[in-house]
Amino acid sequence: MKKGFIRTVRTLAAALLLVGAASCSTPKNVAYFQDLDNVVIPQTAKPIQIKIQPGDKLSIIVKSKDKSLSDLFNLPVITSRLGQASGPAEGVTSRVYYGSSEGLADYTVTPEGEIDFPVLGMIKVAGMTRSELAAFIKGDLIGRDLVKDPIVTVEFLNTGISVLGEVTKPGRYDINRDELTLLDALALAGDMTIQGQRENVAVVRQEADGIHTYRIDLTNITDAVASPAYYMQQGDIIYVEPNGVRKRQTTVNGNNVLSTSFWVSVASLLTSVAVLIFK
DSSP: OHHHHHHHHHHHHHHHHHHHHHHTSOOSSSSSOTTOSSOOOOOOSOOOOOBOOTTOEEEEEEEOSSHHHHGGGSOEEEBOTTSOBOSOOTTEEEEOOTTSSEEEEEEEOOTTSEEEETTTEEEEOTTOBHHHHHHHHHHHHHHTTSOSSOEEEEEESSOEEEEEESBSSOEEEEOOSSSOBHHHHHHHTTOBOTTBOTTOEEEEEEETTEEEEEEEOTTOHHHHHHSTTSBOOTTOEEEEOBOHHHHHTTSTTTTGGGOHHHHHHHHHHHHHHHHHHHO
């Protein structure tokens, strides 16, 4: 009977050790793009160029060989020593450049989707891309014989995305170029932590008919690039959910059950008890 009991205890200890070893095996859902295998993946999702929306702030700069002409379309903002703008035009907010007595005006898109541009007047800009607005202003300046050789640059000033959850540096990040992908956004945030759930990344987006939530599996590149949320839009919120281990760590000793050291300790304790009893 003693031998049988000892054999049972040893079998149980061996089983516990096997379970502990299995708990520290390499997870299968950590690596990105596990289906990547030197093949061409169809680009089903169309690249998105950021379009101007009401409430956006724009920097619009006109340059030409004749600086006196181009300056007519670059509204100066004279700043005080405290950095406050004096007398900006209606519909225009000032962006102050400290250390200088002069800055450039920002254009805030009205709820109707318009801006009041010098000389040209009210321009409907909502729905345009940066390049489209630049081309429109350039064409209007030339068409009205106001500037012969204008170079128009349009930049977004307040357009950004938010990255939250299991990433290295959660926060809000500016979109400084078109066709920014989900991977680019995660790279800005320092990539996911090892506790981030790569198979279920959420992108929350405000659209015309309401708030949409998209789920993206980053272990599958084919599905990821096909998602309409693969390319970022202004205001997108990316949320990386914690994996099961991370969730259990939020409770007191919640992760001990999956700990290898826990199972080794249990096996060692059982073996020691059996030896002491039948010594």
